[in-house]
Amino acid sequence: MRDTSPDPALSATLLEWYDRHARDLPWRVAPAARRAGVMPDPYRVWLSEVMLQQTTVAAVRDYFHRFTRRWPRVEALAAAEDADVMGEWAGLGYYARARNLLKCARAVTADHGGVFPDDHDRLLALPGIGPYTAAAISAIAFDRPEVVMDGNVERVMARLFDIHTPLPDAKPALKARAAQLTPRTRPGDYAQAVMDLGATICSPKSPACGICPWRDPCQARSAGTAPELPKKQPKKTKPTRRGIAYIAERADGALLLERRPDSGLLGGMLGWPGTPWAETPTEDAPPFAADWQELEAEVRHTFTHFHLILRVRAARLPDGPVPPRLHLIERTAFRPSDLPTVMRKAYDLWRGGAA
Known part of the structure; x- marks a missing residue:
């Protein structure tokens, strides 16, 4: 990495590019509207x-x-x-x-x-x-001159200055470089411009260096190292956890669900009653005694820190009081879209088997 100070013209060059190529996003005020005073x-x-x-x-x-x-x-x-x-x-x-x-x-x-x-x-x-x-x-x-650092900006800075220190150790150096480039004029547009550059041109794989507004000053392009940056620490192997989800339907179509605790994974979301998710074998723990039938297929889902394999068991819910801490939701009031993805996968698997 060459120890050179950023050229102040870099920010102006990127803003000129952004004025022509800014993405049309529903939460964004376009550059022309911003210049006209729309905040x-x-x-x-x-x-x-x-x-x-x-x-x-x-x-x-x-x-x-x-x-x-x-x-x-x-x-x-x-x-x-x-x-x-x-x-x-x-x-x-x-x-x-x-x-x-x-x-x-x-x-x-x-x-x-x-x-x-x-x-x-x-x-x-x-x-x-x-x-x-x-x-x-x-x-x-x-429009404050704050340094906005997301993954796109980190990638652009790592390539622009040919920084080979792996992430996350490189974050302070990348932020320092980004701070040097952040202008006091149009800092909001500039922040969005760098993110757009990373999302549309300086992409993780096969960056389109030929049409990049920062092509000439980009040190990694000159060195031929752009595709390998930013470098990252090797990923840790994710463990696999297992559990059981219990889907119970009453004769009239009402379904038995639980509201998960506010803290923890999927906190506050609707879901099927189930066992804890653990790396060790899970013991059967249905919410009530019934003739539970296990579906042949399993639900597989990946979270940030682990893979999950979920067995699904189904039973008819008898008339009478609902087990403690569970909720009976009438079929007309039930929306599968209200479920988190892993719970919706279980529902889809059950509906496919029940069809």
Whole structure:
């Protein structure tokens, strides 16, 4: 890596590129509109940034449209029922984000009169907002010269300056380089420009160096090392856990579900009663005595830190009181889309076997 200081013209070059090639995103104010004085809605910026954590733009679009149609302002989201928000979030993953989304909306409404703070430190004090999200909101919504570092920006910086230190150890050096390039003029557009560059041109595999606005100054392109950057530490092998899900249907079609505890994996989400998920063999523990029949196929799902193999057992739910801590949901009120992905996989497997 050559020890050279960034050329201030780099930021201007990237902004010129962004003015022509900015992605059309539902939460974004286009460069032309921004120059005309249209400012982004901090609520929409915050909502999009929370949704985009560990998730792709393609996966988020429909969720963002549904949320903003149903809850167009932060006050409306703050007043929403927890179960409704968790249901709309189902399938997007990382469900702690949805719980923090509600906490943050309620804090902004109760403590800030429904107005998001306009600086990094006060944003950082809100529930569920970490350093990256605070920087992104500060820059994009309020045009503050904050350094916004996501995976796209890390990749661009690693290649632009040919930094070979593996992630996560390289993060301080990459952020320092990004800080040197962050302009005081149009910092919000610049933050989005770097992310767009990483998402559309400086992609993880086969970067399109020939059409990159930073092609000439890119040190990794000159050295022929761009495709191998950024370097990462070897991934640890994920363990495999196993469990059993129990699906019970009453004669009239009502289904027996549980609301998972607020803390922990899939916290606050609807799901099927089941055993703990463990690496050791799981003992059968149905929610009530019945003639439980096991489906031939299994559910396989991968979480961030482990793989899951879930056996599915089904039974007829008799009339009478519902077992403690469980909920009977009438078929007309049941929406499979309210289930997290792994629970919906179990439902689909059961429905396929029952068809």
